[in-house]
Amino acid sequence: MKRWPGYAIFQIELRSRFRGWGIIFVLSLYLLALVALLVLGLVVLLDNQGLDGESLFLVLLGSQFVLLCVIGPLSSCGGISMEHERNSFELVITTLLRPVDIWTGKLASAMALGWVLFACGLPMILFCTFIGGVSPWKFLFGYAFLLVVYLCYCTFALWVSCMTKRTMVSMNIVTVALAVINGLFPFVYMIVSEVGVLDQGPLQAWVTYWGVMMLSPLLFVEGWLTDTQMLPPGTGVAGGYSPDIILLAVSLYLVAAVIFGVLTLRRLRFPRV
Amino acid sequence: MEVDSLEKELGGRRVLRGFGMTVPRGAVYGLIGANGAGKTTTLRVLATLLKPDGGVVKVDGVDLREAVREVRRKIGYMPETFGFPLGITVRECLGFYARAFEVPTRNLNGVVDDVLEVVDLSDRRDDLVESLSKGMRQKLALARALVHDPQILLLDEPAASLDPRARYELRILLLELNRIGKTIVISSHILPDLTDFCTHVGFLHRGRMAACGTLEEVGRHWRLLRRFRVRFMAEPARAHLRLLQAPYVERVEVGGLVLEFDYAGTEEEFSRLLVDLGREGLLFNRVEEVSSGLDRLFFHMLEEEEAGA
Numbered sequence: 249m250k251r252w253p254g255y256a257i258f259q260i261e262l263r264s265r266f267r268g269w270g271i272i273f274v275l276s277l278y279l280l281a282l283v284a285l286l287v288l289g290l291v292v293l294l295d296n297q298g299l300d301g302e303s304l305f306l307v308l309l310g311s312q313f314v315l316l317c318v319i320g321p322l323s324s325c326g327g328i329s330m331e332h333e334r335n336s337f338e339l340v341i342t343t344l345l346r347p348v349d350i351w352t353g354k355l356a357s358a359m360a361l362g363w364v365l366f367a368c369g370l371p372m373i374l375f376c377t378f379i380g381g382v383s384p385w386k387f388l389f390g391y392a393f394l395l396v397v398y399l400c401y402c403t404f405a406l407w408v409s410c411m412t413k414r415t416m417v418s419m420n421i422v423t424v425a426l427a428v429i430n431g432l433f434p435f436v437y438m439i440v441s442e443v444g445v446l447d448q449g450p451l452q453a454w455v456t457y458w459g460v461m462m463l464s465p466l467l468f469v470e471g472w473l474t475d476t477q478m479l480p481p482g483t484g485v486a487g488g489y490s491p492d493i494i495l496l497a498v499s500l501y502l503v504a505a506v507i508f509g510v511l512t513l514r515r516l517r518f519p520r521v
Numbered sequence: 522m523e524v525d526s527l528e529k530e531l532g533g534r535r536v537l538r539g540f541g542m543t544v545p546r547g548a549v550y551g552l553i554g555a556n557g558a559g560k561t562t563t564l565r566v567l568a569t570l571l572k573p574d575g576g577v578v579k580v581d582g583v584d585l586r587e588a589v590r591e592v593r594r595k596i597g598y599m600p601e602t603f604g605f606p607l608g609i610t611v612r613e614c615l616g617f618y619a620r621a622f623e624v625p626t627r628n629l630n631g632v633v634d635d636v637l638e639v640v641d642l643s644d645r646r647d648d649l650v651e652s653l654s655k656g657m658r659q660k661l662a663l664a665r666a667l668v669h670d671p672q673i674l675l676l677d678e679p680a681a682s683l684d685p686r687a688r689y690e691l692r693i694l695l696l697e698l699n700r701i702g703k704t705i706v707i708s709s710h711i712l713p714d715l716t717d718f719c720t721h722v723g724f725l726h727r728g729r730m731a732a733c734g735t736l737e738e739v740g741r742h743w744r745l746l747r748r749f750r751v752r753f754m755a756e757p758a759r760a761h762l763r764l765l766q767a768p769y770v771e772r773v774e775v776g777g778l779v780l781e782f783d784y785a786g787t788e789e790e791f792s793r794l795l796v797d798l799g800r801e802g803l804l805f806n807r808v809e810e811v812s813s814g815l816d817r818l819f820f821h822m823l824e825e826e827e828a829g830a
Contacts, residue, residue, distance in 0.1 A: 256620035264608040334604035339665060342568050342598050343621035344590055 253345065257353025262360060265323070274323075275368060278315055282369055285311040301379035302386075306470060308372055309390045313397070313466050316365055318426060320398050321405035324358040325418040328410035328516070347516035351406065351509065358402040366391070390469055393498060397465040400501040401426070403508035410515045433464040468497055522567070522673060522704070528575035529562055529728075536562045538728040539576070544673075544706055544721070549699050551715035552708040553819060554725030560708040561601060563725065564677045567706070568598035581672060594622070597666030601677040605650045611637070611661060612646040615668055622669035632668060640664040640694060656687030663694065674698065676707040692718060712816045724818065732818070737787060739815075746771065746783035746817070749791075752807040753778050760803045767794055781811060 252258075265271060289307030293300060331337035340350065376382055405422050412418040522544040529537040536559045544550045552560045565571045567578060569589050578585040580592045605614050615633045624632050637643045640660040645653065653661060659679060666674055676695075680688045696718050699705055709715050715722065716736065723733035732739050753760045757778050764773050769786035784791055795808065 251620075251626065256617050259620070260606050260609060260613070260617040263613060264606050267608045334607070335600070335602045336604040336606060338570060338598075338600050339603055339605070339618070339662075340621065342570060342593060342596075343618060344593055344623050345621045 252352075254349040254351075254353035254356065256345065257340075257350055258356045258360075261327075261354060261357035265357060265361060266364075274319065275364070278319065278365055279368055281315055282308070282311055282372060286372055299379060301376050301381035302383070304379060305373070305376040305382045305387070305390075308369070308376055309394070310466060310470055312366070312369055313394055313469065314430065316362055316394065316398055317401050317430065317465070319365060320358055320362050321401040321422050321426060322419060323361055324354070324402045324405035325409050325422045326415040327354040327358070327406045328512075329413050329415045329418050330409075332413045333415060341516075347513050350516060351512055354406060355399075355402060355509075358406075359399065362395075362398050362402075366394075389494065393465065393469050393494075396498050396501045396505070400505040400508070403505045403512070407508040407512045407515075410512050429463055430466055434467045437464075437467065465497075465501070522581070522706070523579045524563075524567070524576070525578075526576040527563070527566065527573055527578065529559075529566060529571060530574055531562065531571075536728055537566070537573075537576075540725070540728060540730055541576075542723050542730055542733055544704060546672075546704055547699070547702060548721045549695070549705045549707065549719045551719035551722040552706065552725060553712065553715065553722055553815065554708075555819070558725040559728045560725055561677055564598070564675050564706070564708060565600075568596060568600075568675050569593055570598075594669065595672050596675055597669070597671035597673070598675045599662045599666045599677065599679055601681060603662050605658070605661065607651050608649065610647050610649055611642060611653070614650050614661065615664055618665045619668045624669060632670075636664045636667050639667065639698075641690075656683055656690070659683060659687065659691060660694070663691075667698070671703075673704045673706065676705065678709055679707065680709060712819060716815050722815065736815075739818075746785050747791075747810060748781060748783050748812040750779060750781045750807075750809050750811050751805050753780065754804040754806055756803060760798070760805075763798065763801065763803060767797075770794075 286304070286308055289304055289311075290299075293303055293307075297303070328337070331340060345353075377387070404425070405418070408418040408421050408425075409415070412421065522542075524543070525541045527537050527540040528535070536557075540559065540563060542550070552563065554560050562571065566573050567580075567585075569585065569592055573585070580595050583591045583595065585592050606617070609617070612633055615636060616629060619629050619632055620626075634643070634646075637646055640663055642657060642660055642664060645657065650658075650661070663674075663676075663679070666676075679695075680691055683691065695705060695707070699718070707715065707719070719736065721733070721735050722739055724731040724739075751760075755778075757775055757780060760780055761773060761775050764770050764780060764782055769784055769790060771783040771785065773780060773782040784794075786794070795805075798805065
């Protein structure tokens, strides 16, 4: 059977990523953060409404969302730039590997890291489901959406990496982008909601869905899973989280991933002989 | 390998201006030129890293513009500066490049072991790449260029920044590779390294090929005078007189028992001269080539370059 051409890159990236103390440090930190957040959520829940599997699951999923969507892109943003920095890129592109093989190999290794991080959290997921109350549909959607967002962020990080050719620069750009998407947008939404400037009108609906919900995946998934009705009635916009809206969000991130992928491949198409 | 009328512009500057060369199969072709003459650009075009603006490049009959992958199969390239993925062993590193060159999986381990054997890195196969010395990394880069068994090796300044021992080892290795049939195109500033084992040389001057051919052809064309130093065991005065009468000998200088002179004849004629000296009782115990003449040509071109600038 003929192997997938990007396998060479995938294998070497995995070996580089998963060897040495770096990965042990990352995994330990990830697990510590996850356990700390889960315990915090557990304490808050016990103090307020009592032990509830679904609420605990939401805390866990939200924590995983934040951690994975930070670790994944940050570990991918050196994918191409690091090759330039250590002068290994020319040795790679003068082989028979095509740009698409290089890109898929690097993306697959980033996805593998995501899988490992997800797998590390499995005992905690099982704990939540053991308590009960987690709907399978929400469980599946939550992680499917996480997968799509993670994929999109990693393709974005790879694109930035091949644009900048300096890992430190691409790391800064990716960090700022992540902070804006996952921090600034929800913050702006909160301010806007509190002030009430956009209340009771179609403009708020527009801002809610497009400006905040779609661009801030964490807010979107948490809102959906907690059945938050963020739209006031009578706005003229279909409210709630209908399947259409969910599909739209997933499609949005997939399309973004494809766009970043195409941009990266255009940049990697080197040399132009 | 045939290169004809190659043109390349980089950063608004025409680096190659109608450059041409023909590298015969099994040759060791030395590319010589001052900094900025276009050696690296030429090798990067041949290695399919840069798109030529004009001209034709054919590798074993395959046109570079029409079949890049086919050309890559035929070429092993070692750039002047390079790096490897970190955190992997020497064996894994070569395995990666072997896979990238589509070496069949069933042959992979054997190929990697063979190549490591050729470059004498077998005992370091399980060491991490970052633990290798500069000379060993150079050997690893050469192994990487050999992993898909290419017909032609393109080596850009392979001996730069190597210590004399590593340089010597590299030279022996390249001679061995040439012996097993590899065609080698090598650029270097270290002229004695080139003249020791190159069968052909090409002088790049301002993006053009100023002179090319076998060492003898170039020598004849530019009337290159090789300078030799012979240490006689006795009678330096008689040796001096004898050398002054010999054909192709010029500028004889005496320093005790050591005589230095320029020689414009061929290798064969020089051997005959040495035999004649011995027959006539002028015994000597050391003969060394002080200068191949190529370095004079190199400096001559450098001066022209500076004068032009």
